[in-house]
Amino acid sequence: MTIGILIALAIILAITIAAWIILNKTNKKSTTASTDKQNAETTDPKKARTDLVVETLLKLNIDIRISGITEKTMLVCEDIIDSLINLLPRIEEQDTLDGELSWTVRRIASEYLPNKCVYPYIRLSQAQRDSEENISSLNQSLSKLKTEITNIDELIAKKDVQSFKSKAEFLNQRFMTDGEA
Structure with a gap:
């Protein structure tokens, strides 16, 4: 039972890390796109x-x-x-x-x-x-x-x-x- 809980926690941790990485990459792309749009407007x-x-x-x-x-x-x-x-x-x-x-x-x-x-x-x-x-x-x-x-x-x-x-x-x-x- 303890091994099952550890495996479940490991899976949850892996999913959380993967989600964080994906969200972080998405935020960088949207921030870059937003900055590019602002630069275009100011020029x-x-x-x-x-x-x-x-x-x-x-x-x-x-x-x-x-x-x-x-x-x-x-x-x-x-x-x-x-x-x-x-x-x-x-x-x-x-x-x-x-x-x-x-x-x-x-x-x-x-x-x-x-x-x-x-x-x-x-x-x-x-x-x-x-x-x-x-x-x-x-x-x-x-x-x-x-x-x-x-x-x-x-x-x-x-x-x-x-x-x-x-x-x-x-x-x-x-x-x-x-x-x-």
Whole structure:
């Protein structure tokens, strides 16, 4: 009887070791496959560009909150930032082969909104920020920008690929020149 118990324990031990070895090999394969998938995702140039722009927008959002601008202006800026963050991945999927519209929208998100619109206003003294002229100028720029983002969103929803290039050229002229929006 003792020999039977020892044999049973040996068999159970052998099965346990075999199962552990099999599971360990399976986990290594799935971990390797998961790592390969993650590496492929991070090397996707479109995703990398979009992630970089989103980081810029998130930093801008934090700076807006810290700056002490009026709540109304902050909410408008945050609405535009949220719209751009939602729009960027969608525009990358729908864009034409030459990528003009996605390039222009990325530039609006990474250059125009922060560097030509919001940061210049934030850097003003409080007295200058309170100036009706500066408030009006900022609000006009933000309003025009929001309108264009809404239009782009509609183009993407309609999958109006032919209008992408025209819209890209228009936006490039409107927002990316040195003049005011």
